[in-house]
Amino acid sequence: MENQTSNISDDVLLTELSRRIERYKNAVDNLNSMNKQLLELNQKLAESEAMKSHFISNITNEIINPFASILGLSKNITECPDNDVERMKRMAAMINREAFNLDFQFKNIFAAAEIEAGAIQPIVSVVNIDELISSLMDQYTREIERKRLRRVITNLDSQKPLLFRTDGDKLTIVLSNLLCNAINFNRPDRKVEIQYGRNEAGELVVKVIDEGLGISMENQKIIYDRFRRLDNGINSINRGHGLGLSINKAYIDFLEGRLELESKENEGTTFTVTIPESQVESNDYSDEANEVFFGGEEIF
Secondary structure, eight states: OHHHHHHHHHHHHHHHHHHHHHHHHHHHHHHHHHHHHHHHHHHHHHHHHHHHHHHHHHHHHHHHHHHHHHHHHHHHHHHSOTTOHHHHHHHHHHHHHHHHHHHHHHHHHHHHHHHHTTOOOOOEEEEEHHHHHHHHHHHTHHHHHHTTOEEEEEEOOSSSSOEEEEEHHHHHHHHHHHHHHHHHTSOTTOEEEEEEEEOTTSOEEEEEEEOSSOOOHHHHTTTTSTTOOSSOOTTOSSOOOSOHHHHHHHHHHHTTOEEEEEEETTTEEEEEEEEOOOOSOGGGSOHHHHSOBOOOOOOO
16 A cells, blocks of 8 residues: 555656656746847847937938038029029029928928827828829929939829828828839939829729839838838938838828838839728818818928
8 A cells, every 4th residue: 555655656746847847948948038039129129229320320411411502502692693693593403402302301200200209190181182193293303304204193093183081291291202212213214103093992092103223022121110221321322211111101001001012123113002081071170171182382
């Protein structure tokens, strides 16, 4: 009887030891996994800090340099002989370009701050999509001409004008970022095109198409990361601070839409924005918001 009790006790002891060893092994595995995750998190934090530092250097360049140019050019205009009209016109055009770029940069910075603060608010109105896109293309006329690009606007919708209930300000920022990229990363003497219309579900679909450098599969994974740029050189010929596409992603998510990308290196890129029509009635907002939104005005 004693031997049987002893054997049972030994069996129970062995079982308990096995269970504890297994638990210890699982705890060690979990600890190793947590250590690995912490190392990865530390690496990401270090990368984030590096990107933010680069962002500050980059954004400082892209704000201070245009301001310096505007101040210098405006001073030169005041010192120009009264009869040198052509020279004054050239410098005024340069001031216009620098001011336009500054306006674009500030709009993205303010949008990023709004997103970071969680303060995004919908301002729904009936938007004239034809006017919005035409106005947007007109605002980039000088950049398009400077790069000798052919501009194409294609309305694929049978409804003319195409009226759509959405947040016109946010849609304008989204399309402005995409058009700016399509111009900057395009090749001279090529085409930049915007196609738009409703799909079968009644959603607004806008495609921004270029025939430029394209985006590699590796870079397609990071383009929506805040502060990331495909060309990280501070003195890059391609202006921008890596906020645009991250803002687009946040705004399109807010509008319950989708942002899709098709690209091949050296063949071009197509960004497709798809957003549903807002179910909020325009008369839920102020009289100003009830007016048809025409896509903004030029700053000059």
